Amino acid sequence: MISMKKHLLLTQLALCAGFALASLSVQAADVQGSAKAGQGKVWLCVGCHAIPDYRADYPFVYKVPMIGGQNAAYIASALSAYKKGERKHPTMRAIAGSLSDQDMADIGEYYAAQTAATPPNPLK
Numbered sequence: 001m002i003s004m005k006k007h008l009l010l011t012q013l014a015l016c017a018g019f020a021l022a023s024l025s026v027q028a029a030d031v032q033g034s035a036k037a038g039q040g041k042v043w044l045c046v047g048c049h050a051i052p053d054y055r056a057d058y059p060f061v062y063k064v065p066m067i068g069g070q071n072a073a074y075i076a077s078a079l080s081a082y083k084k085g086e087r088k089h090p091t092m093r094a095i096a097g098s099l100s101d102q103d104m105a106d107i108g109e110y111y112a113a114q115t116a117a118t119p120p121n122p123l124k
């Protein structure tokens with residue numbers, strides 16, 4: 001009888017974990033970015049990425065990459081790599097850590113829409 005109860009409990013736990021995982025992966029696959037929504041989310045980024053040739057000097061001198069015009073999926077996946085710690089830059093890790101998958105997708109679309117032909121834009 002005791003082992004029967006234990007077995008039931010384990011089955012329930014396994015089911016819960018399975019559901020949690022399933023809903024997580026559905027969320028990640030369904031995210032659709034919007035450049036318009038992204039425009040309201042890049043205020044955090046312009047301090048560094050909008051300045052041509054700007055070099056961040058913490059933790060050591062770094063050339064800040066231009067992200068305007070890069071591929072949206074690339075930008076979103078770079079942000080997610082910082083968030084997960086696969087990319088190590090400390091400032092970018094801190095910033096990406098505050099972004100949701102939706103934010104990353106929106107920001108990716110926003111920056112992808114900025115090209116050399118885009119008129120001067122303070123948020124570029």
Ligand code: HEC
Pocket residue numbers: 041042044045046047048049056062063064065066067074075076078079087088089091092095107
């Ligand atoms: C304090 C300055 C600073 C701020 C603020 C900042 N970044 Fe960065 N970002 C950097 C630096 C420096 C790098 C290069 C780090 C490295 O080499 O890993 C970088 C790298 C990146 C990359 C990778 C580019 C590539 O070519 O692989 C992306 C994407 C990015 N930032 C997006 C953002 C977004 C989006 C925001 C705002 C939510 C933001 N950054 C805010 C300094 C900053």
